[in-house]
Amino acid sequence: AQSVSQHNHHVILSEAASLELGCNYSYGGTVNLFWYVQYPGQHLQLLLKYFSGDPLVKGIKGFEAEFIKSKFSFNLRKPSVQWSDTAEYFCAASFNDMRFGAGTRLTVKP
Amino acid sequence: NAGVMQNPRHLVRRRGQEARLRCSPMKGHSHVYWYRQLPEEGLKFMVYLQKENIIDESGMPKERFSAEFPKEGPSILRIQQVVRGDSAAYFCASSPGTSGSSTDTQYFGPGTRLTVL
Numbered sequence: 001a002q003s004v005s006q007h008n009h010h011v012i013l014s015e016a017a018s019l020e021l022g023c024n025y026s027y028g029g030t031v032n033l034f035w036y037v038q039y040p041g042q043h044l045q046l047l048l049k050y051f052s053g054d055p056l057v058k059g060i061k062g063f064e065a066e067f068i069k070s071k072f073s074f075n076l077r078k079p080s081v082q083w084s085d086t087a088e089y090f091c092a093a094s095f096n097d098m099r100f101g102a103g104t105r106l107t108v109k110p
Numbered sequence: 111n112a113g114v115m116q117n118p119r120h121l122v123r124r125r126g127q128e129a130r131l132r133c134s135p136m137k138g139h140s141h142v143y144w145y146r147q148l149p150e151e152g153l154k155f156m157v158y159l160q161k162e163n164i165i166d167e168s169g170m171p172k173e174r175f176s177a178e179f180p181k182e183g184p185s186i187l188r189i190q191q192v193v194r195g196d197s198a199a200y201f202c203a204s205s206p207g208t209s210g211s212s213t214d215t216q217y218f219g220p221g222t223r224l225t226v227l
Contacts, residue, residue, distance in 0.1 A: 036218070044201065044218035090153060098143065098216065099155035
């Protein structure tokens with residue numbers, strides 16, 4: 001079955017630490033990949049997306065993600081997190097329809 | 111350009127009542143998607159609609175749940191005879207529909223938090 005899995009349920013970092021959130025999908029065909037962020041009390045926002053081309057995708061707020069086809073992965077990264085990055089992060093993949101991971105809650109300590 | 115709008119933001123119902131959730135897509139978008147976010151489970155796809163058509167309802171529970179997207183007006187997700195297990199956040203997303211599939215980038219509304227007492 002087509003699915004998306006996020007490895008970490010809750011990540012706690014100090015400000016200025018580097019971030020990497022894992023995301024894997026299970027599907028052998030063409031897939032579009034997304035990362036969404038949900039800040040506390042707010043709705044989902046698109047961080048970045050990959051459709052084709054350069055597998056290293058730059059998004060808003062200093063986030064980037066790398067599509068590694070051989071590993072079926074689309075990990076989200078940020079070199080130096082800020083307290084304001086505290087949020088829930090969802091990886092998503094569109095096969096015939098959109099599938100979301102369970103989300104990773106990121107807490108950044110000031 | 112207004113984003114996707116959902117109302118109400120919070121809805122409280124007693125068991126057995128009906129819940130109606132509304133979603134107005136972004137201007138120019140003709141595709142609407144509904145998702146449910148259960149605690150600790152992430153978002154789950156429910157239904158994908160175009161104007162006056164249900165394209166994919168594979169994620170909708172077979173009973174008590176229905177969705178529509180009329181020619182005029184918002185999309186409605188309707189839950190009849192609600193039960194406690196229906197308590198969740200329900201998100202609507204819209205897309206332009208230019209690719210002719212559900213792989214367009216989707217833009218999400220703020221969600222409706224349904225609480226069933």
